[in-house]
Amino acid sequence: MFIEYWETFVLYWHDKDTLEIIRTFWFFFILELPRFLLFDFIIVVSVIFNRKSIDRKRQIARKLLWAEMPLISIIVPGKNEGPHLYKLVNSLKEQTYFNYELIVVDDGSDDDTPLIGRDLEKNGMIHQFIRNDVRGGKASAANLALRYTKGKFIVHLDADTSFDRDSIENILLPFYYGENIGAVGGNIKVRNYEDTFCASLQAIEYINSISMGRIVASELGIYRIISGAFGAFRTDVIKRLGGWDIGPGLDGDITVKFRKIGYKIHFEYKAIGLTNAPTTFKALSKQRLRWSKSLIRFRLKKHSDIYLPGRNFSILNFVSFLENVTYDVILNILWWLYIIDIIMHNSQMLAVVIPLKIAMYMAMDFIQFSLFLALSERARKESKLYLYIPAMVFYNSYYMRFVRTLAYFKEIFFDSSYKDPWNPAKTSVKALQNKL
Amino acid sequence: MNKPNEGKAAIKHIESDYDKEIVLVSDFSAFDMKKAPLYDAVILDFTDKKGCLELLKTIRSSFIESIYLLPIFVLSIIEIKDDEIGQLSDGVINNIQTDSINSFIEKVKVKRKQLKPFTPSPEIDKNLIKLLRFSFTREKSLLPVKDRHSVIGYKYPLINLALDSKDAGAEMKAITKAVEEGFFSAKFIDRMHLCGKCYSGFLNYKEVDPETGDAHLETENIIHHFSCAYMGPESDFVREDKLICPKCTKTLRHIGVDYDKPSVMYHSIESDRYFQDPEMKVECLNCGHINDIEGLVQYDLFELSLTDEGIDEAIQPTGSQSAADTVYSGYITYATFGTFLRFEIERVKSSQKNSSIGLLRPGITSEIENDLGHQYQKLIEEISAFVVNNTTASHILSRSVNSFFILMPETPLDKCNMAMEKMKKSLKTLLENNVKDHDIEVHASVREITPNSEYQSVLNDLRAGILKD
């Protein structure tokens, strides 16, 4: 039985020439391989080769930073984050960069957060604890913190993020070596990757797709998402922009506003923040539905002017958006056609074609992950994740695609993100009225 | 008699049907303190308010019994709102009725006759004895009155006379001591919060910047504009008489619909600091000390009423004579009894043999006492003798007016209870035979003395037990 199957498998390869193979797996070879592997390879190799000059630039930037040693404002908006605050405060105390003020905004918590926050404030561990009795949503909470900041840079954190000792210092460096940089995204990794299978897969995803994708995007100048869990902003610019707007997530919107007025966004992969990923597929699906909806809302609706030639037109912004929309939205839809195409044209050979397809993705995931480990500061620890790589193809190709498709459908046709309880209803109503 | 002035005498003798020297004083400078003991009662004319109060205070601040216990009335046709006058005098009258004045004089006289003379000694707090005797002769409780010249803001007029009015602590200590010793029962009137350093009640409560202690603060509402997510202090929005969002320039129209006010922010003007949780500080206007709320001293004001022990002490101050234990034959004074009880508790601790204590009290009300007249003293002597005869030499006895305390060393509670019940029955029969017109109840209660007993609470329990009996 197995031998029989192996024979058909070998025969299949023999019969087809390269073009035919590419024809069958066109989606993989034409669209995904170049974008996800080729670019990665080039960028990683260039980063490795340029390490010396990059390090030198960083050295100079570090000197400039310490010579100036500006006050920075760390802001932490959130609801019911009290239990994380003590750990956060201690994680920040360990930072090499110490000239910061810490402002925590309690966005209408209904647990012990006000007590914990006040206590930490009294003991001087939080410089300003602002409590709102009514929830206003994360954007407004961040804006309130922003209103009272005095620092030169804003570092925006989630309360449950923890940091390597040099993370804050590292996230500030790009402001001193890059030109015209308005905001810097930190590199978020999964802290609880050993908790569940689901969390382990996300740990690989963060490394392979998210971090890697951002390094590449940043190098190409089309980086556009700063994680809400860890990002740094120039205070003068973000205040000029009026801070954050309402939305299904803060991450993808503020950066577009920076880009629109001509500032660069940089991804700093050496500024590491660890966060807890959802441990169940149910929670993960909920989170990703929200993220994907925000993509539609920000890329196709709110900031649609990016695609139009006009006063603020920028080729990089256009490319950035186009790339984002192409790879995340259009290809997602195209993929279903691809599957239909494979089934239609290879109906007899499915038993061979499908495993082959899966094997190709596995190989790609494997190479991508290895490339990343070459850059990672905790490669030894992360190498444990190799075990889970075979599962990634199912996670990425089937589970994530399904979630995304559902989200796009809901958002495009039903404006579903405006009903998300992530924002209080009073603000969502206004956001929908004003098409924000 | 002083020289009569031309129309109105400075000190005028009031004619009455009784053989009493009652005088009306109109010119307070003419009053000679040395002659005060010669009067039976003095009426002060309130026309000169200040002089009236001054003289009243001078008389009451004397330590000579025949002066400070002198019945004094204040004559005024208008109502007097001054509580201090009410406390120090024996009443405000709007016309002179010698009948009621006379009966008051008689009442005080009867009470004064009971008071035993004593020679001053360092152990005797003469101010305390004065309070007790004043309260006893008037059957009057001591009340605090509001006084802005007093550091606390309140004072007990009679107690205050002998103390330095600037030292609030002295008055507080005197009262606490008198209540702790059981001479006065205390009924709650009001609770004061005083400076932790000088006990002053003149305090300024203020919210301050927790960092700098600065009191120059302003508060502002935080406004959240829903449609653009801007959130900041109200002043960011105020443009003339409108609220305009600084981020999106829209006009805010309707609270709850397009904006709300989720919190309040404090702004410290001097240091330009923003915070939400100001600290409450209390500055003392007397000594300048800045108190925390927790650092304030809580001080309760009480109405002080004499207890039986207080009456005892008023009549015969503890330590006023060498043979203290012979006040009533076979009895020791209440204070000595207390000492014995404390020794007994210590002894029980080491011997592990419990003792008991009993209290016997015939219910002789002041009404019955009045009816009995001079017979009352005889009756009490008889009861005293009865108790002595019905107890053994090992029992320790003490008497406070109508209360008979019996300490029974190494006696189990049930045995003590039996003895007390027996005495109660016999005493009831004795009273029935002696007092025909009244039905006098007899109450008793008992308590065990264990190694864990605390002497004050044993006595309090005992008294409480009597009320339930």
Ligand SMILES: [Zn+2]
């Ligand atoms: Zn606005």
Ligand SMILES: [Zn+2]
């Ligand atoms: Zn003081």
